[in-house]
Amino acid sequence: MTDVRKKLASSLTAETTELIPYLPYLLQDIYELGSSPTDMLDLLRQHTPASTAWNVLDLACGKGAVSVFLASSLGCHVKGIDLMPAFIAVAAAKAAAANVLDLCHFVVGDINEAIEAESDHDVVILGAAGDVLGTPVETIAKLRTTVKAGGFILIDDAYVEPHSALDYHTRGDWLTFFQQTHVVLLGEAASGPDVDQINRENQAWIVQRAAELTRAYPEKADLFAGYVETQQRECDELAGDLSGITWLLQVVEAEAY
Numbered sequence: 001m002t003d004v005r006k007k008l009a010s011s012l013t014a015e016t017t018e019l020i021p022y023l024p025y026l027l028q029d030i031y032e033l034g035s036s037p038t039d040m041l042d043l044l045r046q047h048t049p050a051s052t053a054w055n056v057l058d059l060a061c062g063k064g065a066v067s068v069f070l071a072s073s074l075g076c077h078v079k080g081i082d083l084m085p086a087f088i089a090v091a092a093a094k095a096a097a098a099n100v101l102d103l104c105h106f107v108v109g110d111i112n113e114a115i116e117a118e119s120d121h122d123v124v125i126l127g128a129a130g131d132v133l134g135t136p137v138e139t140i141a142k143l144r145t146t147v148k149a150g151g152f153i154l155i156d157d158a159y160v161e162p163h164s165a166l167d168y169h170t171r172g173d174w175l176t177f178f179q180q181t182h183v184v185l186l187g188e189a190a191s192g193p194d195v196d197q198i199n200r201e202n203q204a205w206i207v208q209r210a211a212e213l214t215r216a217y218p219e220k221a222d223l224f225a226g227y228v229e230t231q232q233r234e235c236d237e238l239a240g241d242l243s244g245i246t247w248l249l250q251v252v253e254a255e256a257y
């Protein structure tokens with residue numbers, strides 16, 4: 001559980017689990033916590049026979065921004081799972097507001113456990129959840145087991161240019177991971193130029209909420225200042241060497257590959 005909590009904190013750019021209880025407050029103004037719902041929808045529309053009959057699994061769904069958007073746009077069923085009860089509550093409220101509550105099923109849970117039980121979906125999504133399921137190869141191998149043969153995987157992650165000072169995977173590394181896990185890259189969407197602006201706006205909200213928490217809990221001032229700092233560092237990296245990307249993959253049988 002300690003490892004799960006550490007990765008939970010880290011998936012939301014928090015360097016310590018001590019921040020977990022404060023994350024819903026710090027992030028209350030931000031609905032889209034990572035992935036671009038429109039990039040995901042566009043990729044599905046361009047490269048798959050997207051259908052109202054689909055069952056989509058959104059792992060680490062956050063506040064359900066992608067789930068609710070896909071249910072509204074495609075009319076498909078979506079199951080969203082996230083470890084933060086406060087986020088799942090927002091997801092259900094957003095689904096109700098968008099009139100797609102009947103298409104959406106949101107559950108509080110650890111996706112490391114869910115991955116063992118889930119199967120037969122048409123699409124599985126892992127959006128901006130980092131290494132919660134392990135290395136990229138471990139992650140894709142696990143995601144594969146949740147979809148039908150020929151099913152689709154959407155991953156929102158990032159890559160760095162070769163020789164970058166940042167220690168992260170390059171685009172070439174990702175292509176190797178896809179080969180190793182027998183998935184075919186159908187399409188990709190790079191984060192658009194508007195991302196810097198969105199990140200700046202989100203950062204301004206976080207700075208404001210951190211200041212409010214600091215006034216309420218002055219003894220934790222360093223904790224909240226640390227969060228503002230790590231968030232800013234991530235924004236700077238995304239404006240620099242780190243490129244956000246959404247990959248659309250299709251599962252193929254190992255023999256057919």
Ligand SMILES: C[S@@+](CC[C@H](N)C(=O)[O-])C[C@H]1O[C@@H](n2cnc3c(N)ncnc32)[C@H](O)[C@@H]1O
Pocket residue numbers: 004007008009011012031032033034035036059060061062063064065066081082083084087109110111112126127128129132156
């Ligand atoms: C950056 S947010 C992305 C949320 C959403 N996928 C999106 O793109 O809007 C990362 C999410 O991963 C969730 N998370 C981290 N570890 C998890 C776990 N073990 N099980 C379920 N959710 C987890 C966090 O609660 C958080 O909502």
